[in-house]
Amino acid sequence: MDINSNNFIQALKNRDLEALRKIPKADLHNHFVLGGCRTFIKEKTGIDIVPNKGVMHSMEEMHKWNDQNLGERFNSPEMRQLKIDATFVQAAKDGVQILEIGEDVWGLDVYFQSDIQMLINSFKQSQRQYGKDIELRLQIGMSRHCSINALEKWLEPFWDEKAFYSIDLYGIEHGQSIENFNGIYRNAKSKGLKLKAHVGEWGTAEDVRQAVEILELDEVQHGIAAVESKSVMKYLRDNKIRLNITPTSNVVLGRVKDYSEHPIKELYHSGIDVTINSDDILIFDSDVSKEYLRLYENGVLSERELDDIRMNGLKNLD
Ligand SMILES: [Zn+2]
Incomplete structure (x- = not known):
């Protein structure tokens, strides 16, 4: 076992948040507008x-x-950069x-003078200045x-920029039918982007299956409702669909009654690719290290299982 795993396991056992913070981990479900450091702001x-x-x-609410x-x-370009x-x-x-992380497509006109290079550079520059050891996957x-x-129009300047890694869909989960996004996702796939969408947070297991099938998703943001259906869980496992899960967000938004009942346990044990992430740090007080510690303290997963999930998040998808 490598040194990081040893240290991570020890830090969980000691309930040592500061030691946990030193161990490499991924955050694959983070909305930067609410993902910032409170003391820095x-x-x-x-x-x-x-x-x-x-x-x-x-x-x-x-x-x-x-x-x-x-x-x-x-809501100004300067404050966007600050975030x-x-x-x-x-x-x-x-x-x-x-x-x-990444900007919402409408933000290009509002915060970056409709200049896609300015948008890309502002993330890259920030990464160089404040997180030079962090791999940025621009979304x-x-x-x-x-x-x-409107989305198709806003998306135009984004399509041919190689700097982008993935595309994601969020907001009101039932805002409109998932089929409507098929064309956009076909285009995104042809550009080599990883395909993600928020689904199965407020919706059902069937919503998760449908979204994955119709949009050909690689990863689902949340997806926790899949736990309601053995066949959807099998489908996700067989098709190697990753779920980027955010436990505290699920508890605060009343999607899960209590950490101890969080479906990540069953999803992980059924062999689904899961990761642990922050979602909206400023609202939920949910940085990634705290998420691991909360799952550990509530007896949801063991220290070894949590380390396995941590390592999994750092692996590239095929
Ligand atoms: Zn989210």
Whole structure:
């Protein structure tokens, strides 16, 4: 067993968060607008962003938190850059070695003067300055409620840029039928992008299967509802579909009653490729090291199983 695994296992047993932070890990489900380091943002702006307390009952409540804690004052190109910087600061502090993040397609016009090179460089520059040891997997982001026409128009400047690694779909899970995105995903596949979408957080196991089948997804963000169906779990395992899971987000948003009941246990034990990630650090107080520790302390997975998942996240998909 390698030294990192030994140290990681020991750190879990000692419940030593600082030691956990030193061990390499991946964050493959991170929304940079809410992924930043709280103390860095405070230092730069004087603004205290306080994580949510208790359970939220809907995405609307999450948007309300967003308006109260961030709101308009963060909606400028300068503050967008600050959020990107804060995300690399946070990731570096937390021992994240692979970070998959990216801008929403509409952000190109609003924050980067419609200049795709400016957008790409702002992530790369931030990575060089604050996270030089981090592998950046740059993602193209889309919100599910946006019209397909608008998305196709916004996507045009992104398609031929080799800097992008993946494409993701998020926002209101049932914003519109998943079939509508077929054309966009066929195009993304032809460009060699890894295909991801948020599904099975608010929806069902069948929603997960459908999204994977129709969009030919490589990875699912959340996907925890798959646990409701043995056949969907088998389908995910047989097709080597990765689930990028975010336990604290699931608990805070009331998708899972308690850490001890988190479906990651059953999904992992049924042989599905799972990873552990942060989602929205500023709201959920959910950095990646804390996620591992919480699953360990709640007896969901053993220290060896958690290390196996950590190592899995650092492996490349075929
Ligand atoms: Zn997410």
